[in-house]
Structures are given as structure tokens and as C-alpha cells.
Amino acid sequence: MKDLLKSGQILGRDEMKKIMAGTGQCSCSYGDCSVEFGQVETGWSMAICCDGDCETYNGSGQYGGTICGGQCPNSDLQYA
Amino acid sequence: MHHINFVWKSLILCLIPPLISCCSKDKLTIPLTENEVFNQLLQEAPATLIDLEEISIDTVIIMPEHVLGTEIASFFSEPVFLGFPVRSIIKVDDSLYVANRQKIYVMDIEGIWQHSVGRHGRGPGEFASSVNIANNSKYIIALDYWNGRIQVFDHDLNLLFIQNKNLNDPLFWRNFSLTDNFLYLGLMPNSNDDLISIYSTDDFEHQIETFWPKIIPDGFQPGSFNNIIIDVNNNENMAITNLGLPYLFLLNPDRTIRDIIYFESSYYKELKNPSANPITVEGNTEQDLPGVKNFIQQLRINDDGSIYFTVRYNLYQIVPDDNQYHLKRVWHFVLDDQSLTENRPSSLHITGMLIEDDMLYFVSMSDGYVFRIPL
Numbered sequence: 051m052k053d054l055l056k057s058g059q060i061l062g063r064d065e066m067k068k069i070m071a072g073t074g075q076c077s078c079s080y081g082d083c084s085v086e087f088g089q090v091e092t093g094w095s096m097a098i099c100c101d102g103d104c105e106t107y108n109g110s111g112q113y114g115g116t117i118c119g120g121q122c123p124n125s126d127l128q129y130a
Numbered sequence: 131m132h133h134i135n136f137v138w139k140s141l142i143l144c145l146i147p148p149l150i151s152c153c154s155k156d157k158l159t160i161p162l163t164e165n166e167v168f169n170q171l172l173q174e175a176p177a178t179l180i181d182l183e184e185i186s187i188d189t190v191i192i193m194p195e196h197v198l199g200t201e202i203a204s205f206f207s208e209p210v211f212l213g214f215p216v217r218s219i220i221k222v223d224d225s226l227y228v229a230n231r232q233k234i235y236v237m238d239i240e241g242i243w244q245h246s247v248g249r250h251g252r253g254p255g256e257f258a259s260s261v262n263i264a265n266n267s268k269y270i271i272a273l274d275y276w277n278g279r280i281q282v283f284d285h286d287l288n289l290l291f292i293q294n295k296n297l298n299d300p301l302f303w304r305n306f307s308l309t310d311n312f313l314y315l316g317l318m319p320n321s322n323d324d325l326i327s328i329y330s331t332d333d334f335e336h337q338i339e340t341f342w343p344k345i346i347p348d349g350f351q352p353g354s355f356n357n358i359i360i361d362v363n364n365n366e367n368m369a370i371t372n373l374g375l376p377y378l379f380l381l382n383p384d385r386t387i388r389d390i391i392y393f394e395s396s397y398y399k400e401l402k403n404p405s406a407n408p409i410t411v412e413g414n415t416e417q418d419l420p421g422v423k424n425f426i427q428q429l430r431i432n433d434d435g436s437i438y439f440t441v442r443y444n445l446y447q448i449v450p451d452d453n454q455y456h457l458k459r460v461w462h463f464v465l466d467d468q469s470l471t472e473n474r475p476s477s478l479h480i481t482g483m484l485i486e487d488d489m490l491y492f493v494s495m496s497d498g499y500v501f502r503i504p505l
Contacts, residue, residue, distance in 0.1 A: 077231070077259060079213070082479065082495055086260070088276070090296075093353075096416055099495065102442040102479045104424040106373060107416040108353035114414035 089113055160392035163375065165355070165406035168345045171379065175387040180448060180457050181394040187444060187460045190503060192478065198226070198241030198500040210235060210243045216493040217262045218304075218482040219500065220270070222285050227270065228482075228493060228500060229261040234272060234287060237500060247287045252277055255289045264308035266331065271308055273297055280313075280334055293334040304429055304482075307362040314368070316342075316358030325358050326370075341385050345372060350408035354422035361431045369431040371439075374403050374422035378429075378437070380455075391455055397442060398425055428483055438485050443477040445490070447505075461490075461505070 077086040083100040094113040097106045160177045162169045202210060212230045220227045224239040233248040248257050258276035265271070269290070270283045275297045282290045297317060305316040313329040324340035346353050357373035366383035376398045380389040404420040411419055428440040435450045436458075445461045463478040478501070483492035490503045 079495070084495065094414075095354075098416075099479070102477065102495075104427060105421045106354040106357060106424065107419050107421045108356065109414045109419055110349055110353065111414060114418070115416075 087113075160377075160390070163406045165345050165408070167343050168355075168372070168375070168377075168406060171343075171387065172377070172390060175379075175390050177390040177392055178454055179392050179394060180455065182441065182444075182446060182457065182460070183394075183396065185457055185460060187462050189462045189464055191464055191466045192501060192503075193466055196501050196503050198502050199228075199237060199243055200499065201241070202243040203238075203245075206243055206245055208246065210246070212493065212498040216482055217260070218264065219484055219491055219493050220263055220265045221484055221486055221491065222265055222270065226491060226500060227263060227265070227287075229263045229272065231259045231261065232257050234261065234263060234270075234283075236287065241500070241502070247283075248272075254292060255281065257281075262306070264306065266308050266310045268310070269308070269331065271313070271334075273306060282334065295334075304359050304361060305357065307360050307368075309362050309364060309366060311366065312338075312362070314360055314362055316360045316370075325356055326360060342370065345406060346408050349410070351411045352404050352406070352409075352420040352422050355406050357422075359426060359429045361429045363431045363433045363435075365433060367431060367435070369429055369437055371426045371429060374401070374425055375406065376425050378426065378439070380431075380437075389455065391448070393425075393441075395425075395441065401425065428480055430483065430485060432485060438483070440480050440483070443479060445480065445483075459505070463492075463501070463503070 078084065082102075083098075085096070085098050087096045088094060089112070093108065093110045095106065095108045097104060099105075160172070160179055162172060199210060202208070212228065212235070216228055216230050218229055225244070226237040228235045228237065232250045233246045235246045236244045238244050248255055248261070250256065250258070252258065257272065257274050260275045262273040262275070263270060265285070268284075270285060270287065272281045272283065274281055278294060278297055280293045280295055280297075282293065284290055307314045308331070311331060313331060313334060315327045315329070316325060317327070324342050325344055326342040327340050328338045329336070330338055342358065344356050346355050355372055355374055359371050359373060360368060362368045368381040368385075370379045370381060371377060376393040376395060378391040378393070379387055380391070382388050401423040403422055413419065426439045426441060430438045432438070437448050437455070439446050443462055445463070446457065447459045448455045449458045463480075465476045465478065479495040480492045481495050483490060485491075485505065488505050490501075490505050492501050493499075494501070
């Protein structure tokens with residue numbers, strides 16, 4: 051069973067937010083955390099899940115931070 | 131004396147209606163929200179309160195026989211690693227189809243990967259990322275969110291056609307459903323449209339109608355309450371919930387609300403979600419805006435009316451009985467590998483599931499396998 055499963059360090063919610071720091075869409079997963087971000091003309095959405103808990107943000111207009119420019123630790127960072 | 135009798139009779143007559151109201155199944159016996167639009171929805175049908183902690187949880191230890199996808203067919207040399215949380219799993223005849231970010235993988239009933247289609251890109255049969263799939267008796271459709279299109283395949287995964295569509299909400303809960311007659315898209319619109327769009331499966335281009343109102347107007351917060359989780363069974367009966375709210379709506383095929391279920395849950399109280407009363411907020415980052423924590427994450431309504439949904443790590447089943455739903459079972463799935471629990475929680479976070487003939491198939495956040503468990 052052990053061989054079936056990958057191991058990994060857990061990143062916390064705040065750490066996951068930091069790695070999602072471009073324009074467009076990107077996603078990242080690591081261990082039991084994931085972040086997804088999408089920016090379209092009218093608004094943006096971000097979902098952060100860690101340890102079974104998920105939190106969602108939806109904003110109108112352009113996202114005010116730096117998005118999709120960070121490093122995902124397991125190279126799952128994906129740009130559309 | 132006559133006057134005293136009149137007063138007593140009047141008093142009793144005034145008291146009886148409220149007493150009846152509080153003791154019977156009534157739409158006002160569940161809490162209302164601070165959102166006027168949502169509260170209007172809550173007035174449209176009788177409501178039931180279900181305490182999610184009224185029965186004990188069945189803890190299921192995942193054993194090796196529950197894990198599928200550890201082998202690949204000899205003619206399929208490509209290693210399979212699902213990676214990023216897989217959004218959806220479907221079953222067509224005896225095969226399971228699982229989509230990850232760039233491919234749709236096919237597994238036989240023995241749990242052996244057979245083949246895959248797709249790769250990263252923008253061409254036909256390619257996916258940008260965040261693929262979500264569904265099927266009916268004729269098609270398998272893939273929501274290729276970041277390419278802004280729906281790709282329609284036959285059951286052998288031959289690409290039939292592509293329909294461009296504004297899929298601007300690539301979050302990984304179930305915000306669409308496909309039946310033989312209709313495609314329901316619960317995606318955030320760009321205008322004042324309702325939140326759910328309906329398309330005929332004969333014409334994926336033209337929207338037939340929309341329903342389910344935005345409860346947070348454009349420019350107000352918390353906008354995340356407008357996210358929809360929806361499932362529709364083959365009888366066109368629907369289950370709908372707004373993200374982060376402990377209410378489940380059951381709709382008839384004509385889209386009228388038939389039942390409303392309110393879930394009492396200590397976990398919901400722990401979430402401390404913001405009020406659903408629309409407010410204006412300065413700023414435009416996740417640091418500025420009120421986020422909404424998910425309550426129901428995955429949702430399925432089967433043809434017999436039974437409903438399965440997940441809240442955090444738990445899977446719940448509610449069933450109709452004498453025209454009222456009640457909680458039947460609760461499961462919690464745990465990995466049987468103590469060496470992993472030091473670095474990660476052992477509970478499995480379901481990110482896609484289906485239940486057929488009392489068999490649960492699911493994929494989870496980070497494990498990269500398909501799990502099959504008799505319920």
C-alpha cells in the first residue's frame with residue numbers, strides 16, 4: 051500500500067497563497083493543498099483547499115495582486 | 131361573564147395558528163439568511179431540518195482491494211499519474227473515465243488503465259487544464275475551462291465536435307450536469323443573467339433558458355455565494371446548493387422547488403462564513419474580500435431520489451421516506467497506512483465521485499488513484 055501513495059510535505063493555506071503570486075489562469079497542488087486561480091474579463095476567482103477545507107474568493111474586475119507568477123513546489127503550476 | 135368568555139376565545143384563536151405553525155413541517159421552521167433573494171427561495175417550498183450529527187459515522191479503512199489504477203494494460207505503456215486533484219469520474223458501461231488536467235483516462239472494470247486521450251494544448255482533443263467530464267447515453271462531454279469550450283466525444287472518446295463557450299469559473303466542484311435531454315451549466319455569468327443555463331443536448335450552442343437568481347449582485351460581496359453546485363438525475367430532478375450555505379434545494383423537472391433541506395451541523399458553525407447580506411468592499415485581492423468556506427463540496431442525486439454529498443471529509447446519504455428526506459448513513463474514508471499520517475492527514479478528501487448499485491467510486495485530492503468501495 052505504501053508504494054501506491056506519494057508522500058509530500060504539507061504546505062499551509064498561507065504558503066499556498068504566496069506561491070500563486072502574471073495574468074490568466076493557474077493551478078497548483080501540493081500534498082493535501084491546492085490553489086486554483088482564474089482571471090477573465092469581468093472578474094476573477096480563487097479557490098484554496100487544504101486538509102479538506104476549501105475557501106473561495108470571487109472578485110469583480112481585475113485581480114489586484116500578482117497572480118500565477120510563483121513557483122509550485124511539485125511543478126504542478128499550470129498556465130493556460 | 132360573557133365578555134370574559136369572548137376574551138378567552140379570542141386569545142385561544144390567536145394562539146392556535148402560531149402553535150400549529152411551530153409544530154408542523156413548515157417552511158419557516160428553518161433559519162433564514164440575511165439575504166433577501168435567497169430568503170425568497172426559502173419560501174417557495176416546505177422545508178426539512180436534518181441534523182448531520184444525529185447518526186454515527188462509519189469509518190472505512192481503505193484497503194488495497196479498494197484501490198484501482200495501480201496497473202496499466204500491457205499495450206498501454208504510458209505511466210499514469212493523475213496528479214492535480216481530479217475533478218470528475220464517470221462510468222460508461224463497464225469502464226471508468228477519469229479526467230485530470232490534460233487527459234481523459236479509461237480504466238476497465240478490473241481497475242486496469244487501458245488508454246487515454248488528450249494532451250496539453252489548444253487544438254481539437256487537447257485540453258488547457260482543469261478538465262471536467264460528464265456523460266449521458268450518447269455523449270461524453272469535457273468542459274475544457276481554460277480553452278473556453280466544450281469538447282463532445284462519443285463513448286469511445288472519438289471527438290465529435292467542439293462548442294466554444296465562456297467557461298469562466300474553473301473551480302473544482304460540480305457546477306454542471308448532463309442528462310440525455312439537457313446540459314445544465316452552473317457557471318458565473320458575465321451579466322445579470324441567472325446562475326444556471328440550460329442547453330439542449332441537440333444544440334449546445336444556444337441557451338434555452340436560465341434559472342436560479344444571483345443572490346449577490348455584481349459589484350457586491352461575498353460574491354462566492356453565487357457559486358452553484360448542481361446535479362440532475364435521469365428523471366431531470368435536480369439538487370442544487372449555493373456554495374457555503376447549509377441549504378439543499380430539490381427541484382422538479384419544471385424547475386419549481388419541491389423540497390428544501392436545511393442541515394444542522396457543528397462544522398458549519400465552525401466555518402464562520404460571512405453574512406450573505408450583500409456589501410460593498412474596497413480592494414480586490416483575497417486579502418481584501420470576504421472568502422466563503424465550502425460546506426457541501428460534492429453532490430449527487432441518483433435516479434431513485436437518494437442524494438449523496440460530501441462535507442469536508444465525510445460522505446452523507448439522505449433518502450426520501452414518506453415524502454420527507456432523512457439522513458441514512460455517513461462515511462469517513464481513511465487510508466490504512468500509518469507511516470503516512472505523520473506528514474499528512476489520513477482522511478481522504480473526495481474531489482469527484484459516483485455511486486452506482488451501492489458501489490462508490492471516487493477520486494481524491496492528492497492520491498492519484500481511483501477508489502471503489504461497496505457501501
